[in-house]
Amino acid sequence: MAKRPVELGEAELAVMRVLWDEGPLTVRDVMTRLHERGRVVAYTTVLTFLTRLEQKGVVASNKRDTAYVYRARITRQSVSASRIRTLVDQLYDGAAAPMLLQLIENERFSLEEIAQLRKLIDDLDSRNES
Amino acid sequence: MAKRPVELGEAELAVMRVLWDEGPLTVRDVMTRLHERGRVVAYTTVLTFLTRLEQKGVVASNKRDTAYVYRARITRQSVSASRIRTLVDQLYDGAAAPMLLQLIENERFSLEEIAQLRKLIDDLDSRNES
DNA sequence: GGTTGCCTACTACCGATGTCGTAGAACAAT
DNA sequence: ATTGTTCTACGACATCGGTAGTAGGCAACC
Numbered sequence: 001m002a003k004r005p006v007e008l009g010e011a012e013l014a015v016m017r018v019l020w021d022e023g024p025l026t027v028r029d030v031m032t033r034l035h036e037r038g039r040v041v042a043y044t045t046v047l048t049f050l051t052r053l054e055q056k057g058v059v060a061s062n063k064r065d066t067a068y069v070y071r072a073r074i075t076r077q078s079v080s081a082s083r084i085r086t087l088v089d090q091l092y093d094g095a096a097a098p099m100l101l102q103l104i105e106n107e108r109f110s111l112e113e114i115a116q117l118r119k120l121i122d123d124l125d126s127r128n129e130s
Numbered sequence: 131m132a133k134r135p136v137e138l139g140e141a142e143l144a145v146m147r148v149l150w151d152e153g154p155l156t157v158r159d160v161m162t163r164l165h166e167r168g169r170v171v172a173y174t175t176v177l178t179f180l181t182r183l184e185q186k187g188v189v190a191s192n193k194r195d196t197a198y199v200y201r202a203r204i205t206r207q208s209v210s211a212s213r214i215r216t217l218v219d220q221l222y223d224g225a226a227a228p229m230l231l232q233l234i235e236n237e238r239f240s241l242e243e244i245a246q247l248r249k250l251i252d253d254l255d256s257r258n259e260s
Numbered sequence: 261g262g263t264t265g266c267c268t269a270c271t272a273c274c275g276a277t278g279t280c281g282t283a284g285a286a287c288a289a290t
Numbered sequence: 291a292t293t294g295t296t297c298t299a300c301g302a303c304a305t306c307g308g309t310a311g312t313a314g315g316c317a318a319c320c
Contacts, residue, residue, distance in 0.1 A: 017220070051298090083221070084229070091143065091147070096233065102211065104251070108226075120231060124234065124239065140308085141308055156267095174310055179308085196266075265317090269314085269315100270313085273309085281303105283298105288296100
């Protein structure tokens, strides 16, 4: 656990999102999906991203027919967790609570989400009691 | 409103944190505070940071005696909010709830913090009822 | 009134990231 | 075989952020 925080840039993340959402894809497919999402980049740019991401160990590839097919090797959740941690460290010196409070105050949540949240907090309580 | 999110790097944020925490300071004071926090950088490095931050419009300075005194022009909360928004957009397509749940699950909170959180959620309820 | 010390301005350099172009392999179509 | 398409490999270049050195101004000190 606790692997070093692989830094992913904004464009690299966009590529990861495509892989997370639409499974293993070729370079060309990734490019197409990026275009569909409004991010117009050249084929070789996407290739560069995927190559770099593979070097960072966050995607893997295997050849199918003529082209390589790439897939994510890390989960969206793990990236999310690490980004949150970074944010908390960089803005609140590691104290998650103020960040959490801010998040709740700034973003809008539906009633269902609030209910879900409340349940989660109850779970937290019992976890702490043990 | 909604100025584009001024990008601040990790070291720049460390400088901002010092200014947020300890009010208007000279370059030398900022450097000292950074050293106290374990971030050992040269005087001119701090000067560079402050100059760049001023160019980005996030700090302001005025001369007092011989040296300039710098102060933050944006709040920690505004940076935090914008960072959170970016994160939520980039990882969860703008849905804050999954992110919030993840934050709660991954970070540890004290009983007091949980209580505070619960109170905040009750406030959310009443806000939604209106 | 030269030396010491602090301050700002300017310049530089490196690594990471975003972005492509070109070259060459492999295969398909003519 | 020649032409064309599609891939990968490799290199290039700009920008930004982190880090710092050097130069020149001014005040204080001895």
